[in-house]
Structure formats: structure tokens, C-alpha cells
Amino acid sequence: xxAANVTLRLLDKADKxxxxxxxxxxxxxxxxxxxxxxxxxxSGLRLKQLTGDTRLWSARVSDDYxxxxxxxxxxxxxxxxxxxxxxxYDRVAYGVNPVTGxxxxxxxxxxEESLAKRLLPKTDAPAEPEQPTTPAPPPAPEPLFAHVTxxxxxxxxxxxPLLPVVRTLSTEDQLLxxxxxxxxxxxxxxxxxxxxxxxxxxxxxxxxxVAAPEPVDTDDFQAAAERPATMVxxxxxxLREALEGGNFGRWKVFLHPTQSKLVERDYSGPARVGGGxxxxxxxxxxxxxxxxxxxxxxxxxxxxxxxxxxxxxxxxLRARLLELGGEELLARVEISHVDxxxxxxxxxxxxxxxxxxxxxNQALREWRSMLDELDVTGWNVEFLHExxxxxxxxxxxxxxxDYFRARRAGRGRNVTRPERAEIWQLTERFSQRLDQLGRQxxxxxxERAARLEIEREQRIHAVERQREEAGGLDNIHLQDTSAGRLxxxxxxxVVDEAQDLQPGHWKMLRAMVARDRNDLFLVGDTHQxxxxxxxxxxxxxxxxxxxxxxxxxxxxxxxxILGSALEVLxxxxxxDLDGNxxxxxxxxxxxxxxxxxxxxxxxxxxxxxxxxxxxxxxxDIPLEQIGICVPTxxxxxxxxxxxxxxxxxxxxxxxxxxxxxxGVHIGTMFRFKGLEYQRMIIAGVSxxxxxxxxxxxxxxxxxxxxxxxxxxxxxxxxVAATRARDSLDIFWHGSPSQFxxxxxx
Numbered sequence: 001x002x003a004a005n006v007t008l009r010l011l012d013k014a015d016k017x018x019x020x021x022x023x024x025x026x027x028x029x030x031x032x033x034x035x036x037x038x039x040x041x042x043s044g045l046r047l048k049q050l051t052g053d054t055r056l057w058s059a060r061v062s063d064d065y066x067x068x069x070x071x072x073x074x075x076x077x078x079x080x081x082x083x084x085x086x087x088x089y090d091r092v093a094y095g096v097n098p099v100t101g102x103x104x105x106x107x108x109x110x111x112e113e114s115l116a117k118r119l120l121p122k123t124d125a126p127a128e129p130e131q132p133t134t135p136a137p138p139p140a141p142e143p144l145f146a147h148v149t150x151x152x153x154x155x156x157x158x159x160x161p162l163l164p165v166v167r168t169l170s171t172e173d174q175l176l177x178x179x180x181x182x183x184x185x186x187x188x189x190x191x192x193x194x195x196x197x198x199x200x201x202x203x204x205x206x207x208x209x210v211a212a213p214e215p216v217d218t219d220d221f222q223a224a225a226e227r228p229a230t231m232v233x234x235x236x237x238x239l240r241e242a243l244e245g246g247n248f249g250r251w252k253v254f255l256h257p258t259q260s261k262l263v264e265r266d267y268s269g270p271a272r273v274g275g276g277x278x279x280x281x282x283x284x285x286x287x288x289x290x291x292x293x294x295x296x297x298x299x300x301x302x303x304x305x306x307x308x309x310x311x312x313x314x315x316x317l318r319a320r321l322l323e324l325g326g327e328e329l330l331a332r333v334e335i336s337h338v339d340x341x342x343x344x345x346x347x348x349x350x351x352x353x354x355x356x357x358x359x360x361n362q363a364l365r366e367w368r369s370m371l372d373e374l375d376v377t378g379w380n381v382e383f384l385h386e387x388x389x390x391x392x393x394x395x396x397x398x399x400x401x402d403y404f405r406a407r408r409a410g411r412g413r414n415v416t417r418p419e420r421a422e423i424w425q426l427t428e429r430f431s432q433r434l435d436q437l438g439r440q441x442x443x444x445x446x447e448r449a450a451r452l453e454i455e456r457e458q459r460i461h462a463v464e465r466q467r468e469e470a471g472g473l474d475n476i477h478l479q480d481t482s483a484g485r486l487x488x489x490x491x492x493x494v495v496d497e498a499q500d501l502q503p504g505h506w507k508m509l510r511a512m513v514a515r516d517r518n519d520l521f522l523v524g525d526t527h528q529x530x531x532x533x534x535x536x537x538x539x540x541x542x543x544x545x546x547x548x549x550x551x552x553x554x555x556x557x558x559x560x561i562l563g564s565a566l567e568v569l570x571x572x573x574x575x576d577l578d579g580n581x582x583x584x585x586x587x588x589x590x591x592x593x594x595x596x597x598x599x600x601x602x603x604x605x606x607x608x609x610x611x612x613x614x615x616x617x618x619x620d621i622p623l624e625q626i627g628i629c630v631p632t633x634x635x636x637x638x639x640x641x642x643x644x645x646x647x648x649x650x651x652x653x654x655x656x657x658x659x660x661x662x663g664v665h666i667g668t669m670f671r672f673k674g675l676e677y678q679r680m681i682i683a684g685v686s687x688x689x690x691x692x693x694x695x696x697x698x699x700x701x702x703x704x705x706x707x708x709x710x711x712x713x714x715x716x717x718x719v720a721a722t723r724a725r726d727s728l729d730i731f732w733h734g735s736p737s738q739f740x741x742x743x744x745x
Contacts, residue, residue: 011105012231012254013078013183021065021082028062029082040077055221056094068092070103070574073222078232080105093161093547096221097185100257101212102220102229104159104183108463111165114177117348141170141257144194152199156207157185166190176592184256185210185229188553195588205552205586210257228260242469256280256286261288262549270500270537271547272519272577276587278556281523282674285496286317288521292492293332302334305512309531312657313674317496334490338505339442339687342449344407345508349452355440360385363441370433376426383705387411388427389443390533394503395658396447400424422449436562446504453489453511460486483647488514498524498675499577502533506540526574526582528719530670532712536579544578554722556676558593563726565721567742572711596721596728598743600736604635605683607733608642611683614729615648615664618679623649624658627677628666631689631721635664639683669716672723680724682717689739690717714739 003388018029033047036059040047046060053510056064068081075420080094091109096102145153150163159164162182169175175194179187185207210229217223224230231254255263262273262284275281289306296303306321308314314337322330337342347353358366367381391411397403403424405416415423434440463486489512495501501509513519520542522693529530537544554562564585599614615626628650630636642649643664651660655676665677682722684690691713698706717739735742 002264002422006040007076007226008033009076009078009232011078011080011103013105015254016079016145018082024066025062025082028065029067031140032059032061032067036077040157052059056092070105070221072225075744076222076225078103078225081107093159096159096218096224097157097159097183097229098216098218099155099157099212100205100210100229101214101216101224101227102231102257103224104186106159106161106183107138107181108161108165111162111178111181114181115165115174118171118173119161131666143167144169144171144175145190148193148199149664153189156189156199156202157210158189159183159186162186169502179592184590185463188588191559191590192586192588197586201586209261212676226281228255231255231257238660246313251464255283256553258549258551258553259284259287262551263291267518267521267547269515269517269547270300270522270542270544271549272522272524272537272544272548273551274523274525274576274582274583275551276554276721277526277528278554278589278676279551279587280553280555281525281551282317282320282496283492283522284551285523286324289321289333289494290329292494292518293325293329296332296491303331304333304489305341305493306333306335306496307338307341307493307509308434308496309338309421309505310339310673311655312496312671313337313552314340314658316674323657332628338495338501338509342442342446342505342508345449345452355394355438356557357445358441358443366433366437366439367430370430371426374429379423379426383413383702384423384430386532387423388430389441389502391444392424392427396451411705413705438589443502443504446502446508450504450507450511453508456486457488457511460488467514483592488512493520495522496524498522499526499529500524500531500533501535502531503535503540506535506537507543510541522577524577526577527569527584527715528673528717529712530673530719532708534575535577536575537577540580548578549578552584552587552588554587554589554591556591556725557589557722558591558726559589560595561721561724562587562589564596564728565718566744568714568718568721568739570742572672572714574711579633593726596730596742596743599729599731601731601733603733604638607683607731608639611639611681611731612642612646612648614681615643616646621678623628623662623664624651625678626681627675627679627723628664628681628683629669629684630666631668631684631692633668636668640666670721672720675722676725679727680721680731681729681731682720685717685730685732685737685740687737690739 018026035042036045039045040059044060047057048059050058050338052057055070057069057071057077059069061067064085066085067079068083070078070080072078079565081092091112092105094103094105097104110254145166153163153166154160159182160614162178165178169178172194175190179191182190188206189202192206193199197205198501212227212229225232234653234663259280265271273281273284285306289304306317308317314335318330318335318426320332321335324683325419334511343357361540364381364385367385371379371381378595387408391406391408392399392403395406400421404420408415431444434444491513493513495511509520557565566587569584574582599607599610601610615623618626628636628639636652640652643650649663650666651658651663653659653665655671658665665675691710695706695709695713698709716736721730730740730743732740
């Protein structure tokens, strides 16, 4: 049989198993893969069918290791395991899940050994002296899933061969021992039930999103291999990525069935994917870009835009898209952070515009200077700047009269008509001041770019109307523009971290792409919003209703860290970018680890010393896998100095990412968005710092703004906590932040 007629796939659980094997064995697997595809019947491979089984075969990988394969059809094979030759294969089970239609493989012997370790008696306490009378045995613990029938468990997707094992579980430790080796859906279902969710909730939140849309033939393994629920890879390069890249490389190869459906779906208009931290939203966005590019006709243009809210994340998206599809994929995609894109539009239309663009901190300094010069008191500069940015610029308010009529939903304190008149006068003076200084804010750039793109879209519509009226003929005068033939800039736009874009950004993006199928694809989580801007997409011409989905399985954060992070958000309500409430119901993780460690300190100096002492004990990971998050830039510098005193190098995270290659990463909470670390330290989580004192003072002067700023501070802490993969340590001095109180009770 020639290589062209042989398909060799790798089941996703098999690659996790292979990652734990010695490096020499991994190398042997690459050789095995090539030899098998060239000729499965080569004598050196020793391919043979397991006794008493119709589909299960073994083949030689090396002297000591064997591959266990399912024969799906003639010439179509699936690697389900690679084990030492001494290990027997008579305690394995496989089949097609009747709910998802995917192939599942379970090594029952490994599962039972894992549970047996958790049943060993504890030996920490000294033995009790013998009693003259034998005490009554303690009552048997209640089985964890006694309230659920076998039919309900299998209906939710639990692997049938594991039902007898599930019935023996009576502790969380035993459950985690099973989940480690069970098929993924089985683990998700059992953990959700253990967390107290009802059968109907698990059916809706966990099972339904991955259920096969058509009836499943459990005897058709070849059809099962093609379903999203069977996460496999077939190419040599993909296999190498999965095995060499570890958990980081797997994202390029294996997609959860829910993710796969979202990536490949044909949407009738704008679509949005939400989900908590670590659920793979960015991975979905990257794979969506690759999918959209694969549907394009041949060409050299870049009709797909991939954008996000800052330069650092845009650079990360570019690097990851290059890894995913190489230069060939990048050649069809424009990658830009949204402010850079807006500035490009403005400069294209106004080539003589040489104004310096300033950020919000610089703008606030200009506001303070202007108010001091005018001797104006009684106005908070942050309030004025946000009123100008969110209401006047955000709604494109062009006159004093329009401002009197402008809606101020969510802006906090009410303002009287005389106050509006004063605000309008101050904002006009501020705009004039910036003009005189040759400066502009990013908010101004976004709104100017939005107006330019809307005007461009209107010209496109005029051309289309004229063409219809002329029976399909073009009017060359209507199409005459400096950019050449008039057309939409992009065919598809994909937006990452959508929750942090401003109204001007959305209006610009909406006008850059025709209202058509698959025009806009947005991913984001409003629980992670780190800026104060809040938008309703429907009011900006982006209708996502009926085309929204949510990812709920975290691939980064352990159950223990996730539970603590969710406590930080307790009691808060979040929007879904379209005027409705967004929740993290069903957000879960199948990863397990230690509880977050809490470290009270006498003062800031003691806190820094405690951080340094803790890191000196972590000699099992690279320093670059340790992140330290603090409330202010000054505190970041002070922590870096304390670490340097004990010989620990540190790298500051700036607007463009880490400013160096070697050392612990230190930065403010804003800088950690989109990053992840094996070990995460959050320092300075003290009342008055998190949230900052200025927010606390708002309680008595502007209650609504106080609540909004408090929510944003919670979101920042939530973002910081969920950067952790394996461990989370939280430090504070003085009084702990009010956000930590649920963790301290």
C-alpha cells in the first residue's frame, strides 16, 4: 500500500501522553510516522491486530515502545496511545460517543491506578493505641453522583465504559483522578455536576454545544474521525507542532469542538464570541482569520483585517498568525491595532496633518493646565475628559444645541442645563488649545477616521445606486478618488479584545466593510474591560443579535485559581456589548492545582522582601514564566530594585511588551492583558491602592461613577488573577483590598 493511500492521524489525548515520554522516544515517533505512511506492513513495524479485537492494532515505535492504533477503514489509521511494550492493552476501551459522534479512548487500567493512589490510607498521624473494644466503622461516604442515573450520565456524554468507575467516586480528589485520564467531555460533565449544576444546566451549557447535529452511527468510525468532536491531526508539521510545542503548540493543531464550530460557521452578518479568560477566544479569532483567508479567491491583496485595541496585542497577534499559517497567510491579512488604523485613515485623507497624538494621561495634564490658567474650579478633570471623549466625541456632537440634547446614559451625575453650557465652553476651549499646540487625542483621531470612512461608504452607495439606475454602467466621475477605484477597504474584519474599543472605532470598522455575510467577527469579554468606555453595538450599526456565542471552558487557569478570581467579581453585573447582561455562568476548568496563597505584610517594604524570598524558592521554572503585577509604575520599579538586591533580574512590561528577554516580568495591571504565566504574583492589593483612593472618594460625590470605576478596578484585578496557569500569590500591606474579603472569610 503506497503512502498516498495511507492516512495516519493522532488523537488529541495521545499527544498529551506522548509529551511525557523521553525525548528519544518522541524522535522515534517521527520516524515511525513516516515509515508507517510509506508502508504499514513493513516488517520493522511489526503491525499486528490485538487478540480478540476487530479494530485495535499495535505497531513498533522503538525497541521498548509500541503505538496502539485504531483501524478506521482501509488505509485509515488513528494513533490512540504510545506505551511501553511491557504494558498490556487488555484493559482499554474505545468507541464512538453517541452524543458528540467523536471517537473516545480510555485506558481503564490507568484510570483505576490513578484512583487507587487516592484511596491509600494517610500515614501522617501516629497510630492510635489499641482499644479494648472495636469501635463501629464510620459510615460509608455518599457517592458523588448518586442523584444522577446512568441514563442521564450517558445522555450528557459521559463515556459508557467509565460508568462503573463513576459510581465508586465519593471524594473530589478521586473525581480529579478520573478527570485527568477521562475523555474531555466526561470530565467537563462530571465536574459541572460536582459543582452543583443541575442536569438541565449541564445539558445546555456543556453537552449541547458539542452535540452532533445529526444522528450518530456508533459503528461508523471513519465518519466519527471527521467530526469536530474527534480532535485529531494528520500532517507531519501539525504532529511536530503538537509534540514539540507542548501546551503552547497544541492551539495551532487541536480545537475544542465548540471552537471548531465557531471558526467554520457561515454567519449572515456580524458575529460575536464571548467567554472568560483562557477559554481560547483569541485562538478562535486566529483560526477564524485562517478560515476566511482559505475561502478567498487567489490574489495579492489583503482583504482581511485583524485588529485589537493596542500595539502590544497586535504584535502578539501577528507573531501567532505567522506561526499558524506562515508568510502565505500573513500575505492576505492586514494586522493593525485600531488606533494605528484610525491614524492611517486620517493621514491618508489629510497628508499635511503633522499633529502629535497624545494619550489620555497627557490629555489629562493639558486639562489641568487649562483649568489652572482659566482659574476654573469645581470640575474633576477626569470627568470632563470622559464627558468630552464619550459623549461629545463619541456621539459626534457638533454644536452646543446638540450637546444639550445628547444622551448621557451611564455617565454618572446629572448635569443641569447651565452646567452643560459650561462644559461645552470648556471642551471647545480644550479643542482649541490642542489645535494651537499641534496636538490631538486618540479619541479625536478615532472620530475623525469614523467620519471619513462613513463618507467613503456613502460615496460607495452613491456609485451603486447610479450603477443600478444606469443599467450596470459605471460613472467614472463618482468613482474618482485619491485612493483609486472606490471600494470597501476589507471583505472581512476580525476584532480581538472587542470590549475595549471606543464608539469611534466601531463606526470606522463598520464603514470599512460591506454589510454582508461574515463581515465582522468579534471576540472579547466585558468582564475584562479595562477602559471606561461602554458601547451598545446595535446603536452603531453592528447587529450581533442571534449571532452571539460563548466559550466556557478555561484551558489556562486551574479550578482553584478560577474560583478565587470569580469571587473578585461577586455581585457585579456586566453588559454583552449589545445592551443585555453578560454572565460567566458555566465558566469552568478541568485543570486542578493548589489554592491561591494570601500573604499579608506589615508594610510595603516587608511585602517586597516577601516577594523576593518567595521567588528565590522557585528554582523549577524560567524567570520569564513568573509575572509580578502591581498597581502603579513606581511600585513596579521598587519591586524590580528589591529583586535586584538579591540577584533576581527583572524586565518591565511596557506599551510594546516586555523590555528585555531575561528576568521576571513586572508591570501594572493594564500591561498584563493578553499575557499568561506559570506563576503569578499580584502585589500591593491594599485598600486605597486597589481600588485607588480617588475612586473611594467618588462615593459621596458621584455614586454612579463610583460604582462604574469600582467595577473597572475589579475587572483589572480579575484580569491579573487569571493570567496564572499553575499558581497565584496575592500580597498586601495594611488593610487588604475590599475585593479580597471573600477570599479571607
